[in-house]
Amino acid sequence: xxxxxxxxxxxxxxxxxxxxxxxxxxxxxxxxxxxxxxxxxxxxxxxxxxxxxxxxxxxxxxxxxxxxxxxxxxxxxxxxxxxxxxxxxxx
Numbered sequence: 001x002x003x004x005x006x007x008x009x010x011x012x013x014x015x016x017x018x019x020x021x022x023x024x025x026x027x028x029x030x031x032x033x034x035x036x037x038x039x040x041x042x043x044x045x046x047x048x049x050x051x052x053x054x055x056x057x058x059x060x061x062x063x064x065x066x067x068x069x070x071x072x073x074x075x076x077x078x079x080x081x082x083x084x085x086x087x088x089x090x091x
Contacts, residue, residue, distance in 0.1 A: 014038055018045035 005015045013022040018041040028038040029046060039046060 016040075016042040016045055018042070018049070 006020070007015070007022060009015050009022040012025055014025055014028055014036070015022050016028075023042045025038065027042045027044075029043060030037055031039040034040065041049065
């Protein structure tokens with residue numbers, strides 16, 4: 001669905017959908033998937049997004065490693081995941 005851009009964008013610039021500001025076209029990576037051939041995020045926002053994704057991947061890998069270590073140390077015990085009890089959605 002098309003969403004109008006909330007600020008005017010001068011010629012030679014493009015609107016970054018992550019930081020909501022216009023930047024020069026040179027500040028965008030190329031993307032063959034976009035109609036204008038440029039990514040929807042500016043380079044700074046794209047780098048920040050990739051950095052955040054890598055940090056999340058590291059955290060997930062730490063949890064997986066912890067679970068693997070637990071299973072090695074306690075082969076007969078089930079791994080207990082701390083989860084809050086859920087309410088019944090179908091009363």
